[in-house]
Amino acid sequence: xxxxxIVWAFVLSISLNGVTNACQRHYTLDDFIPYLTxxxxxxxxxxVAHRIDTDYAGKEITIVSxxxxxxxxxxxxxxxxxxxxxxxxxxAKSYEGTESKDLTISGLDSIYLKxxxxxxxxxxxxxxxxxxxxxxxxxxxxxxxxKTCVLLMKNTSKNSTKYQPDYQAVExxxxxxxxxGLDYDGAYRDLNxxxxxxxxxx
Ligand code: IMP
Ligand code: MG
Numbered sequence: 001x002x003x004x005x006i007v008w009a010f011v012l013s014i015s016l017n018g019v020t021n022a023c024q025r026h027y028t029l030d031d032f033i034p035y036l037t038x039x040x041x042x043x044x045x046x047x048v049a050h051r052i053d054t055d056y057a058g059k060e061i062t063i064v065s066x067x068x069x070x071x072x073x074x075x076x077x078x079x080x081x082x083x084x085x086x087x088x089x090x091x092a093k094s095y096e097g098t099e100s101k102d103l104t105i106s107g108l109d110s111i112y113l114k115x116x117x118x119x120x121x122x123x124x125x126x127x128x129x130x131x132x133x134x135x136x137x138x139x140x141x142x143x144x145x146x147k148t149c150v151l152l153m154k155n156t157s158k159n160s161t162k163y164q165p166d167y168q169a170v171e172x173x174x175x176x177x178x179x180x181g182l183d184y185d186g187a188y189r190d191l192n193x194x195x196x197x198x199x200x201x202x
Pocket of ligand 2 (some may be wrong): 066067068069070092122123124
């Protein structure tokens with residue numbers, strides 16, 4: 001009797017361990033496939049910069065860049081823009097692994113945006129929680145205008161209010177992507193292309 005209990009406890013612990021491992025699956029670069037090439041991204045950055053220049057003609061744009069993810073996009077967008085720009089940086093964090101979690105924003109309190117034409121620049125719009133929260137917080141600082149711009153617009157049902165940024169360079173499917181600033185647990189931001197998780201096609 002006692003022995004059979006030990007056997008059951010052993011079997012149970014092995015199965016629970018299997019379930020835990022499956023939930024905590026860790027991905028490597030082999031789990032991702034090429035999705036958007038570097039040259040395609042650069043072409044779309046030029047196009048979005050042209051639209052922004054047309055809309056902001058004669059104005060200075062204060063870019064609020066959302067770190068860490070928007071760093072490469074902000075750099076290339078700033079270089080492509082003919083308009084005068086000033087870049088300030090804030091930090092937002094919401095992803096753990098491939099899951100969207102609670103949002104934290106820092107660095108905005110000390111930034112002066114009164115009477116500025118503000119363009120919030122982020123890497124990707126997914127649930128849109130980050131952009132909506134940032135627009136709300138920036139508006140409290142009484143800027144002249146606030147608009148939003150993302151490199152990637154994810155076509156997902158998680159964006160329940162159907163929020164649309166003012167500018168989006170590329171629309172993508174509901175997939176987890178890395179590269180050109182986008183990370184998986186802090187890794188792969190330095191890729192100059194975008195790659196998609198194989199198993200994340202909607
Ligand atoms: P949102 O607030 O859900 O729109 O998500 C915004 C942030 O989540 C982005 O700025 C990214 O940092 C992160 N994020 C959303 N989708 C992805 C993805 O597919 N790969 C990596 N990061 C992502
Ligand atoms: Mg981000």
